[in-house]
């Protein structure tokens with residue numbers, strides 16, 4: 001696998017100096033993301049997932065170990081990365097189109113002004129925002145803003161797309177909509193993705209590999225490969241196969257949290273039964 | 289719609305003047321107790337040239353002081369907004385400086401730079417008005433959500449690119465909020481100095497000469513002229529705000 005890996009994270013450990021003393025966040029974390037792959041990372045809150053994204057994007061350097069992209073050690077920010085966060089962070093004083101084009105003002109793309117605009121318009125129509133190009137972010141719904149944020153992350157054709165809980169603040173239906181949009185975008189754009197999420201259904205729906213991080217300090221505790229023909233339609237999320245995968249992941253999360261299953265069991269829906277009643281929709285976990 | 293937006297405030301002013309006239313007339317107050325609006329017309333007419341010349345002086349000194357306050361305040365705000373250490377170092381100094389009542393500083397500056405009418409007036413207008421600007425810019429910059437920086441930083445953008453493209457425009461609404469406070473303060477500063485400074489100029493000096501000559505209608509006329517100038521200055525800032533930070537205004541309803 002490592003031969004074709006685009007992102008390689010090798011024995012990374014990181015400790016923050018905080019007011020209350022050193023805080024070790026990552027401990028000997030290793031994982032690979034194959035080129036063109038889609039890896040979801042799940043783990044307990046505060047275990048270091050966002051820190052991991054900052055290491056991959058070069059916003060931070062690990063104290064120990066190394067991060068390689070295309071065989072090259074990441075030493076600082078690189079323009080071949082696109083990022084989207086839970087907060088869409090659109091600029092209120094720019095139109096949606098101008099927001100999407102922002103990275104092209106920084107990265108040398110070799111595109112003419114007209115081509116840049118065409119590229120932005122293409123992405124916006126791909127995510128279903130055609131006709132909203134001239135609107136201000138405040139005129140859009142939360143889901144639409146998140147779509148625009150996704151376009152901005154992709155406009156400069158990054159090889160690596162980093163998504164840190166981009167759908168975390170959306171309601172369940174909007175979120176499912178965006179999952180499907182994500183598949184559509186992935187079919188058109190050749191990026192390699194790392195998705196941080198708290199939603200296990202989201203992880204198996206979008207990713208072809210799910211990595212469960214342990215509690216802090218985090219290491220890769222469990223890796224689940226989602227078969228190609230995995231739950232790529234919403235209906236498939238309710239098959240016995242999907243339920244099985246979700247049950248495994250949920251169990252791994254419980255181990256990562258190190259909690260007695262009896263205590264907080266009511267806080268999460270119980271693992272879906274193998275054959276759910278027709279029309280049943282499990283509530284996705286919405287932990288901030 | 290626009291007709292209404294002009295008519296309503298104009299009507300309000302007329303009602304206000306009428307009530308004022310009525311109050312003075314009903315109480316039979318002499319002009320030295322309180323001049324009525326009808327006494328003001330002759331005062332304006334008599335000193336019309338002086339009003340124009342002095343009004344202009346007050347105006348440009350206020351604007352000059354304010355412009356200095358903007359330049360200096362934004363610079364200090366930037367330093368404090370970007371560096372924690374500088375913020376910790378400068379904050380107590382600024383607060384202490386701002387806490388000193390400017391009425392006590394005015395006579396000191398007046399003596400220090402006696403005869404330099406323009407200079408000492410602009411200086412006071414500046415000193416009294418830069419504080420809210422510095423604080424608002426520093427708060428605006430330091431509370432910028434880290435994701436905004438990260439979006440550009442992850443692409444390799446420099447600090448100054450991040451400042452011009454994101455931090456500065458994002459701070460503009462707070463900046464204009466502070467500028468509205470600052471413009472009023474600068475105006476007060478200018479007038480304080482003009483009144484206190486011996487042989488001063490500007491509307492403040494005109495007020496002072498009204499006082500010396502017991503020309504009470506003149507004093508009241510100056511007050512009205514000051515109010516008008518104050519309104520003009522304030523709405524100049526409002527227009528600037530609409531132009532540069534109009535996006536921050538949420539569509540109503």
Ligand SMILES: Nc1ncnc2c1ncn2[C@@H]1O[C@H](COP(=O)(O)OP(=O)(O)OP(=O)(O)O)[C@@H](O)[C@H]1O
Nearest residue numbers: 016017018025044045046047048049050051052288
């Ligand atoms: N720059 C920093 N300085 C000090 N501590 C930090 C810093 N960044 C993160 N931390 C701490 O490191 C831990 C991991 O943070 P991180 O944001 O990576 O977690 P996370 O897994 O993304 O959490 P969440 O699921 O809540 O998003 C947290 O306890 C956080 O408080």
Ligand SMILES: [Mg+2]
Nearest residue numbers: 049050051164
């Ligand atoms: Mg996080």
